[in-house]
Amino acid sequence: MNTIMRLFLTCQIALLALFQVQKYTLTFVSALLSPRARLAARLLAVESQLAVLKHRIDQKKDPKPRFSLAFRFLWALLCRFWPDWRSAAHLMQPATVVKWHRQGFRIF
Numbered sequence: 001m002n003t004i005m006r007l008f009l010t011c012q013i014a015l016l017a018l019f020q021v022q023k024y025t026l027t028f029v030s031a032l033l034s035p036r037a038r039l040a041a042r043l044l045a046v047e048s049q050l051a052v053l054k055h056r057i058d059q060k061k062d063p064k065p066r067f068s069l070a071f072r073f074l075w076a077l078l079c080r081f082w083p084d085w086r087s088a089a090h091l092m093q094p095a096t097v098v099k100w101h102r103q104g105f106r107i108f
Contacts, residue, residue: 041078045088048074052091067092076101 024047032040048071056066075092078085079101086094 038082038084041082042084042088044074045078045082045085046090049088049091072100073104076104 028040028044052067052071075085075089075097078088079097085097089097
């Protein structure tokens with residue numbers, strides 16, 4: 001019975017997480033389609049940094065955040081298309097983001 005209860009709680013947590021992701025996605029898409037695209041870009045920037053910090057806290061390992069390739073790609077795109085991206089870069093130096101953008105351009 002204990003195993004069934006753990007399985008049920010695990011499924012419940014997974015479902016709640018899925019609904020939260022869906023909610024965030026719908027919120028972002030609706031903000032992106034509205035004239036508030038700048039707000040949507042800022043929200044995406046802050047949410048991506050928050051996800052990195054949450055992952056670091058969950059792992060309880062390294063105090064320095066490790067940025068995935070997807071995170072770096074996202075910030076390279078924000079650097080390219082969002083003029084005010086520097087004001088939202090809280091976890092890394094703007095020079096680091098520019099370096100990621102240049103590295104991606106060299107690969108391209």
